[in-house]
Amino acid sequence: MQVEVPEYTVAEDVGVDPSRTALIIVDMQNDFVRPEGALPIEDAAATIGAIGRLHDFAREHAMPIFYTQDSHYAGDREFALWGEHCTVGTPGWQVVDELAPDAGAGDVVFRKDRYDGFFGTNLETTLRQSGIDTLIICGTVANICVLYTAASAAIRWYHVILPIDAVSAVNEFDLQLTIRQVGWLFRGTITRSGALRASPDAGIQHPGALDK
Numbered sequence: 001m002q003v004e005v006p007e008y009t010v011a012e013d014v015g016v017d018p019s020r021t022a023l024i025i026v027d028m029q030n031d032f033v034r035p036e037g038a039l040p041i042e043d044a045a046a047t048i049g050a051i052g053r054l055h056d057f058a059r060e061h062a063m064p065i066f067y068t069q070d071s072h073y074a075g076d077r078e079f080a081l082w083g084e085h086c087t088v089g090t091p092g093w094q095v096v097d098e099l100a101p102d103a104g105a106g107d108v109v110f111r112k113d114r115y116d117g118f119f120g121t122n123l124e125t126t127l128r129q130s131g132i133d134t135l136i137i138c139g140t141v142a143n144i145c146v147l148y149t150a151a152s153a154a155i156r157w158y159h160v161i162l163p164i165d166a167v168s169a170v171n172e173f174d175l176q177l178t179i180r181q182v183g184w185l186f187r188g189t190i191t192r193s194g195a196l197r198a199s200p201d202a203g204i205q206h207p208g209a210l211d212k
Helices: 045-060 123-129 142-154 172-185
Strands: 014-016 021-026 065-070 108-112 134-139 159-163 189-191 196-198
Touching: 021 045, 021 142, 045 065, 045 134, 045 196, 065 123, 065 142, 108 123, 134 142, 142 159, 142 172, 159 172, 172 189
Parallel strands: 014 196, 021 065, 021 134, 065 108, 134 159, 159 189
Antiparallel strands: none
């Protein structure tokens, strides 16, 4: 069966106000990114460069950089679904070296044990205290932790920006599903990592009428 992907716009120039925008890097951990990991995503390593560009952009403009880190302990119920992965303290649990968080520079890591980066963490409190209303979300896996974190952000009325070259999925269908949901249902901005620019006058983009 073939499924036609509805058209969507990829914005080529996206201005963000650095004082109101944060970068969220989702689950770029060895178990997902490395081929020898417990749950390797084939295209995840190819996104490291794009995520690195986003990281450098955020750092250059003093934007907060937040990480989600999938974190499990022995006997976690999720192991029945996916097998053992991202067990706290193991090499597979660590964020890949190329994107490792720097606590000295203010990076904050939120450990989570489910798909949603807001669930069971103080991510929302941290964002509210920082005056953030716009989130650039990237990482893996597109239709799981990236999508559910983006969804949770959107229902809290954060504006979501999704750089599609900085997101990886198990297959193309899952990637396109994620892009469709973020752009259409959540009224987010679909773009690429190189299209972002700092614009202090940029404000949160409110959704208009639904596209058909």
